[in-house]
Amino acid sequence: MSDASLLLRAWAAIVVVSALAVIGEVLIAAGMRQLGDLDDIRAESGLGGAIRAVLTNVTFLAGALCMALNFFGMLFALSIAQLSLAGPAIGALTYIGNAFAAKLYLHENVDKRRWLATLFVAIGVVLLSR
Amino acid sequence: MTHRLKPSQYAILLAIILTAPIGDSLLKRGMAQVGQVDFQHLGLLWHALFNPYVDVGIVLLIGFFASYTTALSWADLSFVAPATASSYIVIALLGRIWMHEHLSLSRWLGIAMIMCAVGFVAGGPSRTEHPELDSMDAGAAR
Numbered sequence: 468m469s470d471a472s473l474l475l476r477a478w479a480a481i482v483v484v485s486a487l488a489v490i491g492e493v494l495i496a497a498g499m500r501q502l503g504d505l506d507d508i509r510a511e512s513g514l515g516g517a518i519r520a521v522l523t524n525v526t527f528l529a530g531a532l533c534m535a536l537n538f539f540g541m542l543f544a545l546s547i548a549q550l551s552l553a554g555p556a557i558g559a560l561t562y563i564g565n566a567f568a569a570k571l572y573l574h575e576n577v578d579k580r581r582w583l584a585t586l587f588v589a590i591g592v593v594l595l596s597r
Numbered sequence: 598m599t600h601r602l603k604p605s606q607y608a609i610l611l612a613i614i615l616t617a618p619i620g621d622s623l624l625k626r627g628m629a630q631v632g633q634v635d636f637q638h639l640g641l642l643w644h645a646l647f648n649p650y651v652d653v654g655i656v657l658l659i660g661f662f663a664s665y666t667t668a669l670s671w672a673d674l675s676f677v678a679p680a681t682a683s684s685y686i687v688i689a690l691l692g693r694i695w696m697h698e699h700l701s702l703s704r705w706l707g708i709a710m711i712m713c714a715v716g717f718v719a720g721g722p723s724r725t726e727h728p729e730l731d732s733m734d735a736g737a738a739r
Contacts, residue, residue, distance in 0.1 A: 492678070493674065496669045500668040504672075506605070520667060564680075565675065567677050569675040573621045573674060575653070575673040575674065575725045580717045581675045581679065584712070585678070587710045587714035588678075591685065591706075591710035592682075594703045595707035597701065597707075
């Protein structure tokens with residue numbers, strides 16, 4: 468397989484793994500928003516009630532499934548891409564993807580301050596891995 | 598409502614920042630003792646469960662997931678993700694102090710950028726003001 472083809476496969480894996488992380492985190496965040504403040508639930512129904520509420524939320528479970536797929540996808544990505552490329556690329560893409568998805572699907576107010584923070588974290592993650 | 602955090606909520610964010618990197622470091626140290634796992638030596642995964650570093654690492658990572666999930670129940674994803682990015686700084690410093698790894702100039706720059714990012718989000722509200730979403734919270738809390 469040519470170098471260009473290997474690099475293309477590596478980037479395809481990186482994008483898929485990052486997308487799974489973003490979808491998983493957005494679904495988990497949406498599920499937790501549906502449930503409301505866990506401290507309030509725990510105060511009313513105890514720790515068992517809070518755990519039951521989380522584990523019976525379908526949106527949360529779908530998010531957890533995506534995170535599990537993300538874990539195995541990460542193992543696959545690391546088998547075809549170098550850690551020094553896959554690690555920071557997936558970290559940075561996940562932070563930026565989370566900000567876009569939070570705005571589009573969770574309707575969060577991603578203001579200038581949060582965009583800047585997301586960009587700084589993404590660049591910081593890349594610098595840390597060098 | 599400005600959605601400012603309570604001290605217990607800051608403690609949850611701190612737990613996220615600390616549990617993930619310390620848990621990862623313990624798993625790394627434990628797996629270094631256990632040995633390299635491949636398809637021919639899958640049984641080593643069973644042995645790994647009896648390594649104290651691996652056990653404490655797993656407990657800390659479960660604590661991380663519980664803390665992260667809790668934080669998302671009262672804060673926005675676009676707040677929690679950058680606010681807890683300090684875990685990257687903790688793992689770099691753990692590498693320097695515990696594993697005696699060298700921190701290059703670019704790593705120090707990365708640490709500085711992440712610290713700036715955390716400062717940006719920490720100064721703002723943790724949750725979007727949204728009447729429809731707030732009514733969902735109220736409904737869930739009933």
